[in-house]
Amino acid sequence: MLNDLQLDKVFHALAHPWRRWILGLLLDREASVQEFAAALPISLTAVGKHVNLLEGYGLIRTRKEGRNRLCSVEPGALLAAERWLRNAMWSRYRPRLGSLPEDLTLLRLR
Amino acid sequence: MLNDLQLDKVFHALAHPWRRWILGLLLDREASVQEFAAALPISLTAVGKHVNLLEGYGLIRTRKEGRNRLCSVEPGALLAAERWLRNAMWSRYRPRLGSLPEDLTLLRLR
DNA sequence: GCGATAGTGAACCATTTGGTTCACTATTGC
DNA sequence: GCAATAGTGAACCAAATGGTTCACTATCGC
Numbered sequence: 001m002l003n004d005l006q007l008d009k010v011f012h013a014l015a016h017p018w019r020r021w022i023l024g025l026l027l028d029r030e031a032s033v034q035e036f037a038a039a040l041p042i043s044l045t046a047v048g049k050h051v052n053l054l055e056g057y058g059l060i061r062t063r064k065e066g067r068n069r070l071c072s073v074e075p076g077a078l079l080a081a082e083r084w085l086r087n088a089m090w091s092r093y094r095p096r097l098g099s100l101p102e103d104l105t106l107l108r109l110r
Numbered sequence: 111m112l113n114d115l116q117l118d119k120v121f122h123a124l125a126h127p128w129r130r131w132i133l134g135l136l137l138d139r140e141a142s143v144q145e146f147a148a149a150l151p152i153s154l155t156a157v158g159k160h161v162n163l164l165e166g167y168g169l170i171r172t173r174k175e176g177r178n179r180l181c182s183v184e185p186g187a188l189l190a191a192e193r194w195l196r197n198a199m200w201s202r203y204r205p206r207l208g209s210l211p212e213d214l215t216l217l218r219l220r
Numbered sequence: 221g222c223g224a225t226a227g228t229g230a231a232c233c234a235t236t237t238g239g240t241t242c243a244c245t246a247t248t249g250c
Numbered sequence: 251g252c253a254a255t256a257g258t259g260a261a262c263c264a265a266a267t268g269g270t271t272c273a274c275t276a277t278c279g280c
Contacts, residue, residue, distance in 0.1 A: 008125050014195075015121035016238085027198055034256055046239055048257065067247040067256045075199070082195040085124075088137055089188060126268085144226055156269055158227065177226045177277040 009057040010081045018042070019050050026060060026073040033069050119167040120191045128152070129160050136170060136183040143179050 037044040054060045059077045147154040164170045169187045
């Protein structure tokens with residue numbers, strides 16, 4: 001279970017479109033920093049910083065393979081964030097759902 | 111469905127412990143800015159700013175009742191964030207789950 | 221009517237963020 | 251061996267973040 005400080009980091013990491021894009025790619029397969037930079041409109045240096053942040057905050061792992069830095073996803077952090085959200089809504093909001101309007105059509109929690 | 115720019119905002123809003131705390135309380139019941147300030151170690155002004163951010167980013171609604179500003183949760187944004195996370199993991203990571211280690215014990219996706 | 225309470229607005233401040241460029245190292249492939 | 255590729259580190263910069271204090275307005279309760 002992640003503590004508050006770690007949740008700060010996970011949500012902060014997710015609060016940027018290019019970091020979400022990188023994570024999306026890594027959920028499919030491993031990839032290098034260069035691959036990200038080729039697709040994103042920022043410099044390789046900037047991409048490197050995003051990767052550093054993702055790794056420092058525990059959302060990905062990286063390893064050096066030759067001159068490439070290969071990244072892979074570390075699912076625990078994402079799962080913890082998802083669980084925090086789901087748990088917050090379940091344990092508190094859910095009991096009131098009967099009295100609430102059409103927001104509920106969004107609820108797919110089985 | 112929220113677009114990238116709105117997801118940025120939702121995740122950014124969640125990336126602060128006091129904003130998560132405020133949301134947690136609001137998932138139970140309505141509350142005023144003053145109530146938050148009484149429990150948090152920051153000034154009423156600072157709390158007001160967090161509330162402004164949460165409202166501006168669409169996570170809560172507020173209405174003025176007398177001298178109080180009553181806040182209530184706007185569940186759509188939270189649901190969208192939760193769905194983005196769940197969907198990212200489902201549609202991409204899930205297919206590989208068979209080949210993955212004990213991370214999976216965390217997976218409660220049914 | 222008046223003091224206490226709830227909230228806002230403005231000004232200010234330090235730190236973080238997200239980006240750049242330039243210089244550099246290390247590896248690859250011909 | 252050498253040019254091209256992948257990445258890092260340092261310096262720099264503008265804007266955003268998260269907080270403060272002080273002054274102010276509006277409402278409440280006696």
